Amino acid sequence: MKSITKTVRVSLGDRSYPIFVGNGVLDDVDRFITARYDKVAIVTQREIPWQLKLSVEHEVFIVPNGESAKSLSTVEALCSQLARFGLKRNHLVIAMGGGVVSDLGGFVAATYYRGTDYINVSTTLLAMVDASIGGKTAVNLREGKNLVGAFWQPKGVFCDLDTLETLPDREYRSGLGEMAKYSFITDEDLVGLSLLEQVSRCAEIKAEVVAEDEREGGRRALLNYGHTLGHAIEAQSFHRPKDERLSHGEAVAIGVEFAARLAYVAGRIGESSLERHRAVLDSYGLSYKMPEWIDIDKALEFMARDKKSQGSLTFVLDGPNGLEVVRDVPESLVWEVLSER
Structure with missing residues (x-):
């Protein structure tokens, strides 16, 4: 029997989108995209041990591991690869991985053809509770983190809790660092909740803040x-x-x-x-x-x-x-x- 899936909605008018949290939600990605897109580019990293089974034409693009991947040189190389693949504005980018991939893949989607649809498929706790939600995409400069970026909302976010079973302890702890901050934003105790409840509650909090202040003009800054x-x-x-x-x-x-x-x-x-x-x-x-x-x-x-x-x-x-x-x-x-x- 399939585990319970919780759906959280980011309410942004005609740019609203769902966040699916649960075990086995990777299997739902294909059904989500087949009615909308006929060509897909999957941006991911070699170290991510998960694959998507898609029934539409697709190709996997591997970007470097680590924070160094979030660079303008990587953006240029990836965009050139997408162009050779024949990706157009009416196609889809899937950013599959952690925060680095969602930041980089989202920024590429925001700028390729001046805006191409994308979804986030999160495989780390940090991405599930923070990085994949809210449409903040960016890459780094030598002078600092995330200094070049764009607001570009995804069409959906998939958080499959099964992927956390293969996550190294330190990567999991990195997600806990982001999760802890929500205890101070809402003054709630999240520690005693189940993993499904913790992740979905963090997603709800961020979705509420983003809906109120999409472009970080006020309350959204508290997420930092x-x-x-x-x-x-x-x-x-x-x-x-x-x-x-x-x-x-x-x-x-x-x-x-x-x-x-x-x-x-x-x-x-x-x-x-x-x-x-x-x-x-x-x-x-x-x-x-x-x-x-x-x-x-x-x-x-x-x-x-x-x-x-x-x-x-x-x-x-x-x-x-x-x-x-x-x-x-x-x-x-x-x-x-x-x-x-």
């Missing part, structure tokens, strides 16, 4: 809780020995605890709130210890280029009314909290 420092840590992590590198979710967990300490030192929250942040991260088995190799000056440079920034250091911080975007945070205060390690 912990990401300002998290992205700065990731940027430095790329250049560390392999055994010292941090995944996105691991860096976000450190960023969440840092944001809580920053809010505490700034007098926005009390000690009990700070300890709750740590307790939630502990409940997910996430470390929030600042790496010894962090260069504070470089971290400040990266944070100053954060997308929320408008010429000053800007963070999502907790406070009396919950999370909010706080601008003009003094550099001296950020330095002080970062120096605590």
